[in-house]
Amino acid sequence: MPPWGGGLGWSVLRRNRIAAGVIVAAGASLVLSACMSPTPAPTPTPTTTSAAPTATPTPTTPAVPVLKPGLSADENLAYFDMVNNAVIAANANAGGRDFVDALVAGGFDKAAMQVTPDRTAVDLQADSIQWSVLFNSECLVGQYGPASGGYHGIVADPTGQGACLLGETRPIDW
Incomplete structure (x- = not known):
């Protein structure tokens, strides 16, 4: 008989310890398996952007030549x-x-x-x-x-x- 008392108390205590060990072992197993499993890559969330309308380039009229007396021929x-x-x-x-x-x-x-x-x-x-x-x-x-x-x-x-x-x-x- 154990020092804390006998009978039925011992088996309940023992059962609780076993259950606690099983729970701890199961939790550790889950934690370890989570560490070993690849983490799924985050799924990109589509974003929408509202850009300002771009200006359509307008053709520029070439500059009309002018006489430039100080410049070369x-x-x-x-x-x-x-x-x-x-x-x-x-x-x-x-x-x-x-x-x-x-x-x-x-x-x-x-x-x-x-x-x-x-x-x-x-x-x-x-x-x-x-x-x-x-x-x-x-x-x-x-x-x-x-x-x-x-x-x-x-x-x-x-x-x-x-x-x-x-x-x-x-x-x-x-």
């Missing part, structure tokens, strides 16, 4: 071309004087210009004409006519004599 070629193309748009049969007058009206120096004749030595319409402006030590040169395939504008170096066109040019005396 290269930086003024777009303006030179614009003036010359406007002459052609207004008159598909434009001659040298039309281009010279338009360039003077556009701000170029008439004294710095050269132009080839509109007519050949046998008085036929020239297949193409050329004109130029000596501009800040460079040449803006235009060419137009059926033999040249339409209008072309370039920047070129002046000749050794400081002219832009070689060959016969006509006086700009108007």
